[in-house]
Amino acid sequence: MISAIRMHLQGIKTALAVRMAYRADFFISAFIMLISEFFGPLLTYLIYSNESSIPGWSMYEVLLIQGIFLLAKGISFPFFFGMVWNVLERVQNGTFDLILIKPRSVLQLVIVTGFDSEDLGKLLGGVALFAVALYHLPPAEPLQWLTFAVLFMISLIVMFGFGVILAGLGIVWIGNYRVYEIFSSITNFGMYPAPIFPKLLQTIITSVIPVAMLGFIPASALLGKPTENTLYAIIISFVFLFASLLFWKTMLRKYTSAGG
Amino acid sequence: MIGSEHKPKSIILKQLNILKATALATYKDWAAYRSHLAVSIFVGPVTFLVQIFIWNAVYSAENRLDSTLSGLTLNQMLAYFGIATTINYLIYDSADWDLQTLIRTGNFITFMLRPVSHCYFAFCEKIGHRLLALWVEFIPVYLLFLFVFKINLIPANLVWTLISISLGFVLMFLINYCIGITGFWLTKTEGLRRAFLVLRDLCAGALVPLTLFPDFIQKILFFLPFQFVAYVPTRVFIGSYELAGISLSVPCVVGMQAVAVVVMFLVYKLLWYLGIKKFTGVGA
Numbered sequence: 147m148i149s150a151i152r153m154h155l156q157g158i159k160t161a162l163a164v165r166m167a168y169r170a171d172f173f174i175s176a177f178i179m180l181i182s183e184f185f186g187p188l189l190t191y192l193i194y195s196n197e198s199s200i201p202g203w204s205m206y207e208v209l210l211i212q213g214i215f216l217l218a219k220g221i222s223f224p225f226f227f228g229m230v231w232n233v234l235e236r237v238q239n240g241t242f243d244l245i246l247i248k249p250r251s252v253l254q255l256v257i258v259t260g261f262d263s264e265d266l267g268k269l270l271g272g273v274a275l276f277a278v279a280l281y282h283l284p285p286a287e288p289l290q291w292l293t294f295a296v297l298f299m300i301s302l303i304v305m306f307g308f309g310v311i312l313a314g315l316g317i318v319w320i321g322n323y324r325v326y327e328i329f330s331s332i333t334n335f336g337m338y339p340a341p342i343f344p345k346l347l348q349t350i351i352t353s354v355i356p357v358a359m360l361g362f363i364p365a366s367a368l369l370g371k372p373t374e375n376t377l378y379a380i381i382i383s384f385v386f387l388f389a390s391l392l393f394w395k396t397m398l399r400k401y402t403s404a405g406g
Numbered sequence: 407m408i409g410s411e412h413k414p415k416s417i418i419l420k421q422l423n424i425l426k427a428t429a430l431a432t433y434k435d436w437a438a439y440r441s442h443l444a445v446s447i448f449v450g451p452v453t454f455l456v457q458i459f460i461w462n463a464v465y466s467a468e469n470r471l472d473s474t475l476s477g478l479t480l481n482q483m484l485a486y487f488g489i490a491t492t493i494n495y496l497i498y499d500s501a502d503w504d505l506q507t508l509i510r511t512g513n514f515i516t517f518m519l520r521p522v523s524h525c526y527f528a529f530c531e532k533i534g535h536r537l538l539a540l541w542v543e544f545i546p547v548y549l550l551f552l553f554v555f556k557i558n559l560i561p562a563n564l565v566w567t568l569i570s571i572s573l574g575f576v577l578m579f580l581i582n583y584c585i586g587i588t589g590f591w592l593t594k595t596e597g598l599r600r601a602f603l604v605l606r607d608l609c610a611g612a613l614v615p616l617t618l619f620p621d622f623i624q625k626i627l628f629f630l631p632f633q634f635v636a637y638v639p640t641r642v643f644i645g646s647y648e649l650a651g652i653s654l655s656v657p658c659v660v661g662m663q664a665v666a667v668v669v670m671f672l673v674y675k676l677l678w679y680l681g682i683k684k685f686t687g688v689g690a
Contacts, residue, residue, distance in 0.1 A: 171592075172597070174600075175597035175600060177597075178600040178604060179600075185613055189614055192618040195620065196475055201463060319441070321442075322441070324442055324445040324449070327449045330449075331448070331452040332452065334453060335456060342462075342463035347459075
């Protein structure tokens with residue numbers, strides 16, 4: 147375990163050192179990563195500033211959902227979601243083989259070598275949006291904070307599951323960087339209050355593909371508006387994680403080393 | 407024989423041959439990766455589905471279903487997003503990325519030895535790429551929006567719409583190509599490129615209708631060229647134009663779009679003239 151953490155820290159250190167060769171570009175990229183994630187919150191702001199609303203939800207409640215979503219992205223994208231790009235690039239270039247011959251878990255190595263420092267901008271944006279939304283909302287009880295903390299950890303597990311599935315796809319779908327768009331389009335459903343969706347869709351995003359766990363469910367817990375299927379969503383999140391790991395192993399077996 | 411090569415007719419024929427050969431080669435090249443483009447058949451409708459539920463919820467609040475928001479009814483709002491999405495498949499461009507990669511890797515030097523302008527070559531590549539996207543992305547998503555989501559995707563005036571989309575196609579290319587030219591000055595320009603793209607998409611109305619922005623921002627957007635990339639073709643498709651409280655007729659706004667294309671072409675010429683002197687071919 148200590149060895150794994152040490153390896154991860156070394157990976158972060160190396161990635162940062164490489165990226166600092168072009169400092170100006172790094173800071174611009176990190177800033178842009180922050181800005182480019184603000185489309186959802188911008189739309190929310192524009193809706194409410196035009197004297198409209200999403201029924202039953204104040205602007206800061208919706209922004210809280212989006213802040214938590216961005217926070218989950220801000221932690222997962224730099225620290226482990228980089229595995230998606232890493233696998234796509236390595237399989238396309240033929241350097242994925244180098245990972246396979248090393249005496250470590252392949253998944254661990256693609257995570258360690260895939261640290262994406264630019265995405266720290268997302269984390270900064272998530273923290274800022276979360277703080278602004280919280281500032282304008284009534285303070286939460288300690289129990290609500292505790293529930294939120296547990297659910298937020300589970301949201302990171304769901305993010306990890308998505309990362310593993312997309313990385314697995316990258317092994318067989320050579321060089322298709324548009325898998326990120328597939329991810330964004332699906333997870334969009336987690337950025338808005340679930341009650342705006344029809345019942346069937348609400349069931350899908352909580353009990354089949356738990357995207358509601360990425361923003362809506364943790365935010366509801368913090369707001370003291372617990373949702374009906376939270377327990378289901380927690381169980382499904384773990385099932386989703388195991389299914390993603392199974393998918394990864396299956397895809398890894400299909401790897402043919404045809405790139406380069 | 408040499409004299410005939412300089413006749414206008416033979417020059418046009420030569421350019422058409424280059425266009426045909428490059429577009430066809432790009433089409434065949436990308437046809438091998440058509441599943442990459444086909445991702446849009448999933449992403450477009452799923453993203454649009456979220457928009458449908460958001461706007462239905464917004465308009466249903468306080469029984470606003472028959473009223474307008476920033477001058478748009480619910481159906482017009484959904485049509486805007488549907489039209490903007492499908493038009494984007496026709497005008498999408500990656501000339502900035504391609505040119506910057508060529509400059510950074512030094513491979514651009516091979517284009518300096520070719521008897522064809524790189525800008526024209528890149529434009530022909532875009533035509534080939536978008537011809538493939540026409541049937542892999544545009545037509546399937548258009549039909550899905552039209553028949554599954556019941557979005558009104560029939561242009562108010564087909565001729566003006568085609569002219570406006572064509573001008574948007576050229577303008578998108580010129581803007582992106584100018585972003586690509588910055589690669590002559592900067593070693594690594596990925597951050598700057600992304601910054602421009604975010605600014606462009608936001609100011610072009612590709613993400614939200616520009617009329618949703620506060621008045622003072624609309625006034626600024628009115629004087630920027632970005633609205634002519636996506637907002638104007640979308641409004642021409644709908645059949646009416648309004649921004650910053652200014653309503654213009656369709657021919658008038660398409661005329662302004664044509665002027666924007668000419669201005670952008672002059673900007674490209676200037677940037678190219680200054681930038682090409684900086685190219686050293688390092689990395690080739």
